[in-house]
Amino acid sequence: MASLRASGVTAAIFSLLACSTVAAPPYGHNSNPFSNASWPLPRMVRGQNDTANANSTTQGWGGIHLHDPSLVLGPDGHYYSFSTHGLTVISRASEMGSIEGYWEILGSVLEAGSSVINSTGSTDPWAPDVHRVGDTYYDYYAVSQFGSQISSVGLATSKTLLPGSWTDHGAVISSSPDVSYPLNITNTIDPNLFVDPKTHTPFLNYGSFWADIYQFQLNPDLMAVRQDTAVQLSFDPVLPQAEEGAYMSYAGGWYYLWYSHGLCCGYNISALPTPGTEYSIRVGRSRSPSGPFVDMNGVDLTAGGGYIVFGSHDYVYGPGGQGVLSNYHGRDVLYYHYVNTIVDPLYYDNLKLLGWNYINYIDGWPVLSYN
Template sequence: MSINKDILPKDHLYDESIIDNEQLWTTNNVHDPGSFKDGDTYYVFSTDAQVGGTFKPGIQIRKSKDLINWQWVGRAFSEVPKEAKDWTGAEGLWAPDVVKYGDTYYLYYAASQFGKTQSFIGVATSKNIEGPWEDQGEVFKTKQGEEGPNAIDPNITFDKKGKPWMVYGSFFGGIYVSEINPETGKLVHYGRGKLIAKRHQSVEGAIEGPYIVYNPDFDYYYLFVSYDSLFSNYNIRVARSKNIEGPYVDFNGHEMTDLFLPPNDVGMKILGGYKFKGSEGWVAPGHNSVLQDGDDYYIIHHIRAAKDKRWHYLHVRKIVWTEDGWPLVSPERYAGEGEEPVEIEEIIGIWEIINVDKNNNNQILSKELKLSLQKMIGTNYVERIGENRYIFYLNNGFPSEVVDGIVMPGWDWEKWCGTYVFMGKNIKGEVFLGKLINGY
């Protein structure tokens, strides 16, 4: 596949010259992105968060024709809706999500204050995805000091019968799911719904940003969540279920509500902070949405620049699926590529490999190794098992790992050239990501 490098925007990190010019923000200042495709246009709605300048509330909106170049649209509101403001005292809105029931768009949002559970999920409607939006008030709210969920981070997903459900929640009480009435956009049965994921208080119950997507090819619902601190060591985990109300289990069969196992043993980790050689890398990827576009799936998330973590940006990455039905995420941002047959001779050479270690949620450094066709003791070699399916035998640089995965074309954003990328997992469900460093 030929990637058109002429349309790819180069990174300009820490650019203080654009702080007061929203039209130039592009992927800057995106946090907790919710995604939606309307016709031939992709939209991202995101939290009121920005570096410097005069803070403005209202939910940021951006759009794109290619998932690569992003244009500022505006804000959904000019202020925090009164009902949400009165309940929470919030100065801004968090974690929006957009869906469409019939001919009406529904914009879900959260209002709260950091570290509190006096929280509010509301909804607004519009006949146009770019607004104007009319607030419809409360969907669900929680009260400070009461045990249970925290009413933030709403995501609307549809089950295989077409019924909408809201998954929501965060630190403190865990992640819950409850059915939505598409006629009103509000809960069928008012209340917290069913608990589907929770972490132990030894890690401050650090789970949030839930997103559920149904994949009909495997007949599973996939629950994506973010672990740990959004400021430093965010990482994305996934589990799946045959039922939208759970139980959701990870690759090793651990339920997402398990509070007895070590907290990092639960949830299949698919992306965390990383660093390829010759770059400063990225940290704290998380609070993702998943965009299904025909047969293609993309993970859309925010991430922080490593040298100054105040700066957060939008990343879009391709999702591929293993033969046994698990999502894996490209180590490089989307640049227009897709899956295609890859000949083994094209991928022989020097690779940088990242072990997405479930117990190391800080920035993980890549390891450089040479892949060959020769099956020799102490060497790293590769075996082709399908058009773009490969097994990497890593015997030098890693403790004898056999990693089954997918190779596809990609764009090396660090070296600004085409390359091949690899996404795979071993028999324990540990994920490995890599790129061919001599590119093409």
């Protein structure tokens, strides 16, 4: 992930878009739910956006304006979001029990910085992944730079999710060409915590480009990995091997590995990626949290498989950075960021928006729905 700073689009435009209501059939324009013609439009959210304020402590991020979002239900009954940039910017939906919003910006997780930031040469934490385990919230975040395999996953914890309540624990795992296998061939970004609901075993999924997506089991304290448990979950044999942003969920006896495929960033109307190579959201499933994961055609994700569940269509461009919110009013939800080409006709990276859709499971395969 990454961003490009842009100007000229005001918060008022975002608010107008976010408050609009778009009617859409449950499966877009096609009765076949597995067809890309059936992809729904994103459900809108309402909230704050401070892109125009260059002096903001969140650097224009937060509210409805997120990259690599992570959503979690807080102890106060409100939903919280976390995003790349702004030292992991925190927002909260002021309407209790609703992710529609209004989303307001609260502050940052890493207000005091992090030792991980200092060790990687970057000051911009990426792709937070926040989950509740017991009475504690765990935020796994990545610190890296584009084109660099010298990366780390850090961990911060909190009881309340609020700014000022977070304790940073430093690096959980790091990659570079000089460390042991497989950390010498992988890239420790885009972390995802998954605790197996059947065995309670904790896993850390991670990775991007360098050998794509890998998994380690975590120690019971969730602060270090078990070095002898590494397994590869996905691999695209076609350069640039653009798979990242893994997120694991469980439903109906299946483990689902969601991931973002393609080019995440650097979008500009004058130099867009070749159609089909921009971000899209893909998924595979398995009976085990460690795989093998296969797509709808039975192709292993480590052999280039992957079912495209959501991609560019209508005014949606490059959706990705996804996660799953389980049991939202009794249903699962897939949330993500995307470019809205109506509001952002120049496709700037740093104007991406939070979107979400309901998940339906048909023959054990997830499809997205507006309603």
